Amino acid sequence: MFGGARSKRFVVGSLCAMGLLGASCAPETRLEGRNGRSVEFWTMQLRPSFDDYIGGVLREWERQHPGVTVRWVDLPASEIESKTLTAIASGQSPDLVNLNPMFANKLATAGALKKLVIPPADRQLYYEAAWQANTVRGAVVGVPWYLSTTVTFYNRELWRRFDLPDGKWPTNYAELAQVATQIRERSGKTAYAFMPHFGDRGKFMEELALDGVPLLGTDQSRAGFDNQKAQRTLRFWSDLLTSGTLPREGLTQGHREAIDRFQGSQTVLFPAGPQFLKMIKQNAPGLYANIAVGPQIAGESGDVGVAVMNVVIPTGSKEPELAYDLARFVTNDANQLAFARLVPILPSTIRAARQMATDLANAQTLEQQAHRIGLEQLERARLLVQPLPHQSELAKSLDDALARVVLGIQEPSTSLKQAADEWQQILARP
Amino acid sequence: MAANTGTALNGALHQQVRTGRFTHVLAPYLYLLPAWIILVLFLLGPLGYAFYLSLTAYNGLTPPKWVGLANYGHLLHDSIFWKSLGNTVIFLLGVVPTLVIASLLLAVLVNRTIFGIGLFRVAFYMPVVISMVAAGLMWKWIFAENGLLNYVLSGVFPWLADAPIPWLSRPETALAAVMVVTVWKGLGYYMVIYLAGLQTIPNDLYESAALDGASAWQQTWRITVPMMWPSITFVAIVSSISALKSFTEMYVMTKGGPLDASTTVVYYLYQQSFDYLNMGYANAVGMVLFVLILAFSILNLRAFENSSPQG
Secondary structure, three states: OOOHHHHHHHHHHHHHHHHHHHHHHOOOOOOHHHHOEEEEEEEEOOOOOOHHHHHHHHHHHHHHOOOEEEEEEEEOHHHHHHHHHHHHHOOOOOOEEEEOHHHHHHHHHOOOEOOEOOOHHHHOOEOHHHHHOOEEOOEEOEEEEEEEEOEEEEEHHHHHHOOOOOOOOOOEHHHHHHHHHHHHHHOOOOOEOOOOOOOOOOHHHHHHHHOOOOOEOOOOOOEOOOOHHHHHHHHHHHHHHHOOOOOHHHHOOOHHHHHHHHHOOOEOEEEEOOOHHHHHHHHOHHHHOOEEEEOOOEOOOOOEEEEEEEEEOEOOOOOHHHHHHHHHHHOOHHHHHHHHHHOOOEEOEHHHHHHHHHHOOOOOOHHHHHHHHHHHHHOOEEOOOOOOOOHHHHHHHHHHHHHHHHOOOOOHHHHHHHHHHHHHHHHHOO | OHHHHHHHHHHHHHHHHHHHHHHHHHHHHHHHHHHHHHHHHHHHHHHHHHHHHOOEEOOOOOOOEEOOOHHHHHHHOOHHHHHHHHHHHHHHHHHHHHHHHHHHHHHHHHOOOOOOHHHHHHHHHHHHHOOHHHHHHHHHHHHOOOOHHHHHHHHHOHHHHOOOOOHHHOHHHHHHHHHHHHHHHHHHHHHHHHHHHHOOOOHHHHHHHHHOOOOHHHHHHHHHHHHHHHHHHHHHHHHHHHHHOOOHHHHHHOOOOOOOOOOOHHHHHHHHHHHOOOHHHHHHHHHHHHHHHHHHHHHHHHHHHHOOOOO
């Protein structure tokens, strides 16, 4: 049965199979490296919309760096964090990655990002808030790319239907609560003013900051929100949710749900970055024709928050100098201005942002108006939540504090006290 | 010379016999080798490595540091872990019996040769091919405060129009809502398995039972169920494993909330690993889940073997 010739054939076959298996497990060869140096650049959900723009920027950079090629990889926003993590952990790190500061903070805390030394002359080209979002434990770990401030979109048809005066948008949270109550009553409880999204980690932390509540105490080792001001904020949101003025599933749902509800004309207003108009225009063109745009509705502090997208260099990068050079090139004035002319994002360099504001002085279209409002707000915007150690856990602790009150389990004072105790334990960890 | 030739021939013969014996002994192992390599590379190796990581403090980015059984010790006092374990058990108890029974009933229902039955089979199977993310989003709209379910219920209970139930943001209902989606999505798959089993039961058995005066209920209980027992066992085990590993539903519909009310063990594992970068601890959670699934599968198998109506 196991004749010699057949066995030999079998052994040879097995070895071939093992060889194939081994070959398939070998690390991917970066072909670019054979001819010269290469830089791998990962971006977040920019293809195919910006193929021409990003491709053009990268080709220009390659032209300025003969012998160096850029391998551009674009990943969906929902996957970029896990892919970055697994790539770094497996030693296949990209050289430059486009990330949000919250995840960059996690990577930096774990020592996976290069600390950058930014010359003062370079630093002052960008908005200071953008650098703050990239500063973890005193070290700069990323270069700011594009920014966003929140504007408010209004469904004018619904706004008028619920007897609200056209163009008289709420300017602060007190007015917003009145509007929300009126909408709920006049709609016969079929519509809501808007969809809160406390299911997004850190959202309640932002609301506290918008009301001017300090998150950390003066010594930075304990919570700063165990006070009446924070209790007021907590009470404000829990009252809106428990009374049914705003949908209670706002406790567990994210921003995606808020977009869907607005696009489905189930909510009257939608706070978001100007760039979301593009999505609404595509998904709900009928609604788009009826949208008006206003500034961010302010909390007690009157502050405007800024959201930051950055580019970071993992410590596993084999070409950190080239990666930094590429990061500065992608985020320079000219390239950011060109990008902002394509899509209503806000440049992180001051000169490009001001040039863009000049370009939009006579804003005509809805997108231009939203873009202009976003840019005007940028001049006074601040980073609402500084990168914190163990930020996800701290944020969850505050999310739970809100949930306990909304669900009637605790009073605001007790719930915030519990969260403050949890913060102290979390902050004490290395 | 002749003696020498004979010795040489004998030697060659012995050599051949030895080689033959060698290949005879070695060949089966060589046949098994490819499967073993795959098992070691993709199952046993990762399992061993996961166990090693569970004994370390590891963030996925810097080298792991040995902490011994500290992660397991921490698990004992981790209230969210115990809550997630409790949720997983509730999920299991709610989902598995429903799937085992309802999909069998559904299979019996569509196991007929009437016009258009194929359409029903396809309709019942359709949820299986829909991605869980899409299904989760769809059901989120149904369970919304101003969604379809509350609208329908308010027709029966008018007071619900003023106080709709926030199905996904109440701890008492969030997990149950997720369970409904899991059952809806799984029914068609298990129905097809049962359907295949049902079609192997010879019709003669029912005919002779009918001649003997057996009622429909007696035929179901005395013929269908015993003949279907292997399928029932299979469905129970597979759906249990699937329920213990459930994640996407919670991720899409409730994000494990509110207050961890719909956090299952796998969701907690995900949270620890990707949200908090506690990979070592997450691996300890994973090892507990592994032991749980293993134990549950063995128990399930034994229980079904012992209780088989065929004896």
